[in-house]
Amino acid sequence: DTEVTQTPKHLVMGMTNKKSLKCEQHMGHRAMYWYKQKAKKPPELMFVYSYEKLPINESVPSRFSPECPNSSLLNLHLHALQPEDSALYLCASSQNAEPEAFFGQGTRLTVV
Amino acid sequence: DQQVKQNSPSLSVQEGRISILNCDYTNSMFDYFLWYKKYPAEGPTFLISISSIKDKNEDGRFTVFLNKSAKHLSLHIVPSQPGDSAVYFCAASFFGNEKLTFGTGTRLTIIP
Numbered sequence: 001d002t003e004v005t006q007t008p009k010h011l012v013m014g015m016t017n018k019k020s021l022k023c024e025q026h027m028g029h030r031a032m033y034w035y036k037q038k039a040k041k042p043p044e045l046m047f048v049y050s051y052e053k054l055p056i057n058e059s060v061p062s063r064f065s066p067e068c069p070n071s072s073l074l075n076l077h078l079h080a081l082q083p084e085d086s087a088l089y090l091c092a093s094s095q096n097a098e099p100e101a102f103f104g105q106g107t108r109l110t111v112v
Numbered sequence: 113d114q115q116v117k118q119n120s121p122s123l124s125v126q127e128g129r130i131s132i133l134n135c136d137y138t139n140s141m142f143d144y145f146l147w148y149k150k151y152p153a154e155g156p157t158f159l160i161s162i163s164s165i166k167d168k169n170e171d172g173r174f175t176v177f178l179n180k181s182a183k184h185l186s187l188h189i190v191p192s193q194p195g196d197s198a199v200y201f202c203a204a205s206f207f208g209n210e211k212l213t214f215g216t217g218t219r220l221t222i223i224p
Contacts (some may be wrong), residue, residue, distance in 0.1 A: 004155070031210050042116075043156065043200055050210060063159060082206035090155050090194075099144045099205035103155030 004104035005089050012110045013081065021076040021107045022089050023091030032074040033101060034066060042085040043090055049074060081111045113137045116204050118215040125224050131189040133218050135202035138183065141205040144213065147176060147187045150199045159200075160187070163207065193223045 004025045013019050025032065031050035033071075035043040045064040048056035049068040063085075074091060088108055092101040116137045129172045135145075143164040148156035162169040162176045162185070169176050175188045189196055198218050203212040 006155075017125050017199075033210065038174055040217075043212075044214075045211050056211070085138070094210065097209065099146060099210070099212060100158050100161055101210075102158060103148075105206070106155045108153070 001066075004091055004093055004102055006089075006107050007015075008107060009105065010108045010110075013078065014092035014112055015081060015083070017075070018079045020078065021089055021091075023074045023076075023111075024095040025072055025091075025104075026100065027093060029073075029093035029095055030071055030104075031094050032068065032071075032109060033092040033094075034074065035092060035103075036077050037090060037106075039087075044066075046077075054096075061108045078109075081109075083111045086110045101112060114214050114216065115142075116201060116202060116215040118197045118200075118218045120218050121216070122219040122221070124221045124223055126194045127194060128184060128191045131187075131196065131220055131222070132186040132222065133189075133202075134189075135185045135215050136183060137185075139203050139204070139213075140183065141206055142213075143148045144158050144205045145176070145178060145185050146203045146205070147174075148201045148214075149196075150201060150217075156201060175190055189220075194222050196220060197222045 034046040037043040047066045067075040088106045090106045091104045092099040127219040147159040150156045178185045199217045202215040
């Protein structure tokens with residue numbers, strides 16, 4: 001069982017909808033991430049939230065808005081998405097400054 | 113610009129034999145490398161890693177080799193088992209940096 005939990009597992013949303021993806025980890029990790037994976041492509045980093053560091057945004061459009069309420073929770077708020085934003089969204093966590101990241105099962109997002 | 117490449121999109125290996133997955137990188141600043149395994153509709157699972165101060169790391173049936181001069185790493189799985197059938201991603205990082213750059217993936221199929 002993964003110790004990074006993502007909800008929901010599947011999400012279908014219209015281009016005018018607002019929705020949120022949720023991620024929780026119970027490993028005491030101090031860094032959390034959002035990755036996006038399109039079909040037959042590798043995961044690509046979107047955001048990094050590390051304890052006591054400034055968040056990192058990998059040039060992601062503002063229709064994606066991360067929120068980190070505490071060190072074990074990371075949300076991704078979605079608004080006015082496009083069909084090309086349909087993808088598998090993966091949350092991950094790691095110890096600070098450690099490259100080994102542990103991934104959740106992902107949320108399969110479809111924008112219609 | 114694909115800094116981490118896996119030139120074989122797919123590989124088929126007989127059960128019990130050795131599976132060798134290859135990965136090349138272009139950025140000589142990378143100093144930490146990881147392998148992940150991914151089943152369909154799941155997040156990547158961390159397998160094994162190696163830092164640039166080593167040329168080999170072993171964990172059970174999995175061994176990773178690093179050739180820094182060639183900017184090449186490989187993952188050996190021996191003996192291969194049907195449960196090893198999955199997509200394998202190599203990833204690279206700078207130690208102390210949370211970002212993982214993933215390769216394009218190799219689909220491994222173990223033939224019973």
